[in-house]
Amino acid sequence: MSRPERSVHIAKSVKVIEWLKTELLDQVANLFKGLHYANQSLISDSLASLVVATYVLARRVGFSYREVDQAVTRKLREHTRERHQLEDWYGDLSQLEEYIGKR
Template identity: 70%
Template sequence: MSRPERGVQFAKSVKVIEWLKTEILDQIANLFRGIFHANQHMMIDSLSSLVISVYVMARRMGFSFRELDQAVIQKLREHIHEGHQLEQWYGDLSSLEEYVNKR
């Protein structure tokens, strides 16, 4: 790949990451609207779009989907070990870790 082509690819990657950042913010706003209106379809649609955008952003930043999954599992384990409140109160983090490990 020639220098100008690499420059174009770099600029394109930066533009895509910027677009993904706005997409994430837009989906957070949609999620809040869904919560406000108690619209379950809007909430699950926004949450699923957020997950997709985060995975794609990680890939565009040079991380594999597997690396992101492993980092999530590691973060879950850290929070469980440290006694995170969501784990203490509801067991959410260990439930999520179990789910992620089964897929």
């Protein structure tokens, strides 16, 4: 890749990362609105958009999708081991770990 092409590629990557960061914030705001108004469609759409943006941002900064999945699994195990309240009260973390493991 020539020097000008590399500069354009780097600038484009930085721009995409910045856009993804704003997308995450925008979707968090939409999620809060959906929760406030009990709008299930908006809640579901915002959560899905957050997951997608997170995976794409991870890829743009050098992580594979598999690495993100592995990090999530490690985090779930850590929280389960440390008896996180969500696990103690509802079993959410071990259920999510089991779900991810079956994918």
